[in-house]
Amino acid sequence: MRVLYIDTSSDYLYSGIVINDKLVSEIKKKYEKDLSKEALPKVIELFDKAGITPQELDKIIVVNGPGSFTGIRIGITIAKTMAWALNINITPISGLTAMAISCNNDTYKMPLIDARRDYVYGAIYDKDNNKIIEDSHIYLQDLLDKSKNLSEVVAITNNNININLKVLRYDPDILKIVKHYENSEGINPHLVNPIYLKKTEAEEKAGL
């Protein structure tokens, strides 16, 4: 089984290729700008390093949100175009779930992405990565209130979020994420779209 993983939902490009239970190439790089310029060349480097062509892929797993709108669209467009062209299985996944899966703590886990003005994209998972609170665009304090009755909670984030919880830096375990979704059914590439969790300002103002 040969799987390509792509996550561009934050300021980072997280991507890797897994061949038969082994992570053979990966990139974890922060981008202030130029993600649109470099994302594909970096993915091509992963193929070269793995010694396979895209035609040998069996599956693509791509993060469809939440997070940076533009960032997500870059990863999704590359992934859905590739899956469509190669006619292979593609599975879109939540970046917050990927954050929970990557964390081995035996506690409740609260992955967080800064959404500005005291809002976050966040969720709460138990130690087995089952969702306790769904992925949401939510006022940080409201999410914290929802976690109040849970025994022990760690936050996982790459942003500077001021919070009275133990905070772990997010470092994706690409092999673990890929193994988690490797046998998922996948969907039609045309239907792979970002999950924004938030309407555009224009839609909000217009009450649409």
Added chain:
Amino acid sequence: MKDVYILGIESSCDETSCSIVKNGTVEIATSTSTQIAIHENFGGVVPEIASREHVKNITIVIEDCLKKANMKIEDVNAIAITYGPGLIGSLLIGLEAAKTLSYIYNKPLIPIHHIAGHIYANSLVEELKFPLIALVVSGGHTELIKMTDHFKFEKLGGTLDDAIGECYDKVARVIGLSYPGGPKLDKLSKEGKPTYKLPIPLNDNSYNFSFSGLKSAVINLNHNEEQKGNKINKADLAASFQDAAVKSIVSKTKKALKDYDINNLIVAGGVAANSILREALNDMCKENNIHLSIPPMKYCTDNGTMIASSGYYAYKLNRKADYYLNSMSTTPLQ
């Protein structure tokens, strides 16, 4: 000579479009997903919504185009893509898709400037004859460009403020016409006469345009008449506005043709569909023995066909990009 097929992708504003063109001049198939109905709700294009629509539609539009052409990507010689200028979030959807296809199918990636695309839309009617003057009139551009050969552009002048299409839409809104108001204003103006006195914009020796003064004059006139309790004749106001705008465009175009002693004029961009402008340019060209080419409406608005067509001439000149190609919201014509 073997036929050359180029697949072109355009996503710089609110149309997701893919087309296959043979030898730069023959449209094989085109598929376009337009978002006009969506943006009508907001009185103009909302960039974030446009990007969301592009990502939804991009692979569907490409697949539809290939189906219509009864071709596979393997059958095309290269992939041409609009890299700018335009809405950055919109541009990069087409760009990432084009780069990915270029990589997967090992086809050359041809970067196309959006304005070059509009100009080359004329190739679908007749091959470009050089030297020529290109008048580009659209929602985002008003420019006079001199061309001495394929992809040899010299910008003579452009708008100093609003683009002509933008000005049309804004004036249309003042008159009470819904977005996109330009074509509606064109239609309404035919029922009126240019009876209102409006200034001819930037009546100077340059090849530049300025439409914000004209726009303000229309808004002020409308406002003052309302204050006085006078009823505005909307058709007459539309006709007066068109008269001033078109006179300015035609006079600057004529000056460029005369100064450079050029006998070929091509018109490009969405506003090339404007009936009064077409008529006035036609008359001016007839009087001055100038060969005029205006593409049919379907090639005037944003479309993949013009990108595929210009892609052919760029391909012939070996103008290729690598996978580091990026989208640019503003970028000089080249």
